Amino acid sequence: MAGSEVNYAAFIRDISEKTTLQTELAEKQRLAAVGAIAAKFAHEIGNPLNGMYMTGQLLERRLVNAGLDDETLLTSFRRILREMGRLNSLLSEFRTFYREDRYEFRPTSIAAVIRDVLNLERPNYVSRGIHIDESVAPDIPELSADRDKLKQVLFNLCKNGVEAMPQGGTLGVHAVCDGAEVIVEISDSGVGIPDGVDVFQPFKTTKPAGTGLGLVIVRQIVAAHHGSVSYRSTPNVGTTFTVKLPLTK
Structure with a gap:
């Protein structure tokens, strides 16, 4: 009887593992199909939308240069441009999410990566009332990564x-x-x-204007580097995301 029980348990475990593999395969196939549709969707809509956006920007400059003083019209026109820009960003994230990316792993300085991003975005952050609290340990060695x-x-x-942090706040960027x-670690003093x-x-x-893809892309990239990403959050206090990356891939 004891032997029968062991065989029965092994049989159940084998079926369970097979079912799990089948489920994972079905999910991969579903995502591949969705990815193909999303890629076509992004291409068919993205090209004309980008053309419309660029034309709209040119028209806005011409209206301003022509001395148009109808502030209500300009405000409405700029709102349209903002929404078109948001749609462009959404399509861009769609492409990134469903694209089979190739990674080029090379010795990379995380300090240089942080410096590049903050130098580029700092004016935008400052204009939105964001204070940057940055600290990067000086002894961090290079890691194998796609910069x-x-x-x-x-x-x-x-x-x-x-x-x-729509009303401003503190953005923390720390690396050790x-x-x-x-x-x-990337932290904010926002809504949580x-x-x-x-x-x-x-x-x-x-977020009302969020796409819901930005953090998914973060997880994909970190996983490709054999790392992990997690977060802790307190409502009305803030959120901290922690990314851990191995020094060797």
Whole structure:
């Protein structure tokens, strides 16, 4: 009887593992199909939308240069341009999310990645009332990484933090080396993430203008580097995202 019980348990475990593999395969096939549709969707809409946006910007400049003093009209026109820009950003994230990216792993300085992103975005952050609290340990060795992809990670996390502070606040960017891994923390003093919301699920967002893809892309890139990303959040206090990357891939 004991032998029968063991065989029965092994049989159940084998079926369970097979079912799990089948489920994972079905999910991969579903995502591949959705990806193909999304790529076509982004291409068919993205090209004319980008052309309309550029034409709209040119028209706005001409209206201003012509001395148009109808502020109501200009305000409405600029609102249209902002929405078109938002749609362009959404399509761009669609392409990034569903694209099979190639990674070029090379010795990379995380300090240089942080410096590049903050130097580029600092004027935008300052104009929105954001104070940057930055600290990068001087002894962090280079890691094997795709530099451009890590820039995308940092940009998306900083953007997420800034958008959580519409009235201004503090954006923290800190990096240290802990043993065999580099740890980067991006924090904000914003509204926090509500309980029960998984921000790493596609199209899940707590922001009216959010796409729900930025943090998903972060997780994809970090996973490709054999790292991890997590967060802790307190409502009306702020959120901290922690990225851990191994020094060797």
